[in-house]
Amino acid sequence: MPENVYRPLRAELMGVVDETPTIKTFRVRPERPLPFRAGQFVQLTVPGLGEAPFTPSSSPSVADELEITVLKTGSVTDRLHEMSGGEELGVRGPFGKGYPTDKLKGKNVLVVGGGVGLAPLRSLLYHLFENIGDYERVAIKSGARNPSELLYRRAYDEWAGKDKVSFDVTVDVPDGSWTGNVGVVTTLLEKLDLDRENTYVVSCGPLVMLRFVTLTCLNEGFKPEHIFLSMNRKMSCGIGKCGRCNVGPYYLCKDGPDMCYAEIQEYKDAFSL
Amino acid sequence: MADELFLSEGGLRPLLDSIDCSRKVANARIESDSERIAGTRLWLPLNEATHEQVSAGLRSARPVNSFKGVLLPVREMVARYGKTESGDPLQELSGQSVALIGMRGCECRALGYLDKVMLGEPTADPFYQERRSRCVVISVDCVLAAESCFCNLYGEKAYPESGFDVNLSPVQTGYVVTAGSEAGKKILEQNMQLLAPATAGQLKARRAMQEKTADQLAARNAEYSQAGELAQNLPQTLDEVFWCTELAECVQCGGCTAVCPTCYCFLLCDRQEEPGSYARSRVWDSCQFTGYSQMAGPPGTRKPDPRRDHMSKFQRRFAHKLWHDVKVNQMFGCVGCGRCRETCPGAIDLRRVITRINSVRAINA
Numbered sequence: 001m002p003e004n005v006y007r008p009l010r011a012e013l014m015g016v017v018d019e020t021p022t023i024k025t026f027r028v029r030p031e032r033p034l035p036f037r038a039g040q041f042v043q044l045t046v047p048g049l050g051e052a053p054f055t056p057s058s059s060p061s062v063a064d065e066l067e068i069t070v071l072k073t074g075s076v077t078d079r080l081h082e083m084s085g086g087e088e089l090g091v092r093g094p095f096g097k098g099y100p101t102d103k104l105k106g107k108n109v110l111v112v113g114g115g116v117g118l119a120p121l122r123s124l125l126y127h128l129f130e131n132i133g134d135y136e137r138v139a140i141k142s143g144a145r146n147p148s149e150l151l152y153r154r155a156y157d158e159w160a161g162k163d164k165v166s167f168d169v170t171v172d173v174p175d176g177s178w179t180g181n182v183g184v185v186t187t188l189l190e191k192l193d194l195d196r197e198n199t200y201v202v203s204c205g206p207l208v209m210l211r212f213v214t215l216t217c218l219n220e221g222f223k224p225e226h227i228f229l230s231m232n233r234k235m236s237c238g239i240g241k242c243g244r245c246n247v248g249p250y251y252l253c254k255d256g257p258d259m260c261y262a263e264i265q266e267y268k269d270a271f272s273l
Numbered sequence: 274m275a276d277e278l279f280l281s282e283g284g285l286r287p288l289l290d291s292i293d294c295s296r297k298v299a300n301a302r303i304e305s306d307s308e309r310i311a312g313t314r315l316w317l318p319l320n321e322a323t324h325e326q327v328s329a330g331l332r333s334a335r336p337v338n339s340f341k342g343v344l345l346p347v348r349e350m351v352a353r354y355g356k357t358e359s360g361d362p363l364q365e366l367s368g369q370s371v372a373l374i375g376m377r378g379c380e381c382r383a384l385g386y387l388d389k390v391m392l393g394e395p396t397a398d399p400f401y402q403e404r405r406s407r408c409v410v411i412s413v414d415c416v417l418a419a420e421s422c423f424c425n426l427y428g429e430k431a432y433p434e435s436g437f438d439v440n441l442s443p444v445q446t447g448y449v450v451t452a453g454s455e456a457g458k459k460i461l462e463q464n465m466q467l468l469a470p471a472t473a474g475q476l477k478a479r480r481a482m483q484e485k486t487a488d489q490l491a492a493r494n495a496e497y498s499q500a501g502e503l504a505q506n507l508p509q510t511l512d513e514v515f516w517c518t519e520l521a522e523c524v525q526c527g528g529c530t531a532v533c534p535t536c537y538c539f540l541l542c543d544r545q546e547e548p549g550s551y552a553r554s555r556v557w558d559s560c561q562f563t564g565y566s567q568m569a570g571p572p573g574t575r576k577p578d579p580r581r582d583h584m585s586k587f588q589r590r591f592a593h594k595l596w597h598d599v600k601v602n603q604m605f606g607c608v609g610c611g612r613c614r615e616t617c618p619g620a621i622d623l624r625r626v627i628t629r630i631n632s633v634r635a636i637n638a
Contacts, residue, residue: 001363001364002363002397002399003399004351004352004361004363005396006351006352006399006541006553006555007351007354007361007553008352008553045354045543047354047355047551048355048544048545048551050541050542050543051543052569072571073569073570073571074568074570076569088355095395206577207579232568232577232579233566233568234565234566234567234568236540236541237398237539239395239398240393240394240395241391241398241537241539242537242538242539242555242558243537243538243539243558243560244538244540244560244565244566246589246593246597249593249596249597249598249601250601254395268511269579269585269589270579271579272579272585273578273579
């Protein structure tokens with residue numbers, strides 16, 4: 001008898017961290033360790049209500065407890081945001097291919113995050129930091145709508161201080177106390193001192209941001225084959241059977257969720273909103 | 274054992290009854306006083322159909338519904354979780370087996386397609402895998418083609434060439450029978466008392482029947498284009514005006530995807546059975562429905578949906594079957610059974626769409 005991949009593993013919510021007014025991080029301990037590669041995702045079950053797909057934001061080297069950073073934006077995430085710890089959840093996965101970390105070896109990695117899109121990228125950052133010898137340089141560009149929506153703000157100084165790592169952040173709309181960059185995240189992508197041939201771009205954020213990050217990167221001379229985007233689609237099964245998460249002929253749940261721009265550029269609904 | 278055997282009409286039911294499966298479904302043609310349903314061809318449980326209905330079903334055009342619901346039920350529970358760990362729905366399938374009696378050439382190809390998707394990477398669908406692993410396929414040559422059949426436009430035959438355990442070719446007084454697998458051979462070996470080597474005359478009758486159906490299909494579809502370079506042509510025509518005239522007929526009922534033997538979309542839905550115990554079911558879904566690809570968003574906002582407009586939903590069905598599947602599955606996702614045309618209240622005809630794609634492309638080239 002094959003394993004029933006539709007049955008969630010029991011998981012306990014160990015704790016909740018408030019990140020921003022709309023984003024929280026949930027510490028989830030599955031009944032058995034759940035090893036994943038950076039960028040792979042899980043289906044998180046709120047019992048009786050349903051599932052939603054999330055890429056863990058924690059280090060892929062830790063399998064017994066996952067951190068999942070969630071924007072409050074729908075029925076499952078609303079219920080999650082009401083939780084405080086001790087609740088029972090379910091988890092299935094991991095699904096997808098994850099980030100192309102082997103391709104990134106020996107290269108510069110330009111990591112571009114927008115809003116809660118920085119969450120999946122944090123699992124990649126942990127992987128890059130833990131194996132920094134394998135990579136040339138890591139340039140992190142992060143944006144948020146306003147300063148209160150900046151995710152993982154407490155970690156910025158630590159990231160910026162790491163060897164071979166640079167970190168820049170911007171907000172669309174500043175408040176009175178903000179003294180940093182103002183503008184959308186693409187304003188941080190112009191005239192970068194990164195060898196175009198030797199740099200991969202990895203980006204996650206809303207579809208409209210991914211569209212403009214891609215346009216900017218192409219204008220800046222980065223190659224379509226070097227741009228990887230965490231595409232957004234409704235998902236259900238996680239194993240390429242239920243049919244709904246396609247971009248062109250690809251199913252994000254099995255071929256992604258990070259897709260190489262060169263592979264999806266010909267499909268006209270790839271960036272539709 | 275000869276490769277080609279003959280089964281008399283009277284031997285059909287005993288042979289079907291001998292197949293060792295817990296569930297059998299067969300083609301049946303309904304006789305009724307009601308004009309509305311008389312002559313309807315359906316997949317029915319074998320034990321609910323008379324010998325005459327099954328025999329007539331096998332000698333008629335393909336059923337109006339497809340076999341897929343047997344392997345992918347419209348709705349089924351796929352998991353229990355929470356306090357109740359017992360009663361895993363997957364375990365309940367153990368020991369169950371099914372015989373599909375009357376699979377057409379197009380349906381054997383559709384089954385091959387579903388196998389590719391459902392058993393393919395990264396992991397097999399366990400429910401499909403369980404049912405499929407103990408599934409006996411008894412196929413049949415089409416003696417008649419339905420009005421909307423068009424397998425010939427894909428260069429395919431109206432009889433199965435592979436993907437069956439036993440094939441039946443109806444001739445006047447019975448069937449020319451061939452085995453297509455070891456399991457099929459075994460079924461025939463156990464029924465040798467019903468079988469005799471086919472005579473030259475019976476084989477000639479089979480050939481004549483197959484040619485007659487081929488001629489019928491050729492004549493019926495003479496005005497339509499062969500698939501040909503369809504997969505290359507389709508992406509170049511997505512902005513052409515003819516799509517708007519086709520779209521104007523679509524009422525988004527989802528009938529086309531429901532009757533299609535290769536459409537496989539579903540959605541998982543959870544509910545509480547009792548406090549602390551939960552059930553997860555899957556239900557057929559359709560890419561044509563509003564909300565199919567809609568994602569979460571805050572209340573009162575326009576939710577993100579990459580295929581919000583009707584045209585992008587409409588084109589997705591054609592692009593998936595006629596372009597994307599060729600790219601990733603090396604086959605068309607359409608087998609030409611024509612059920613979508615038969616069920617469509619707007620009479621949207623895939624043959625016409627194929628023809629328009631190819632002809633517009635030819636003009637623009």
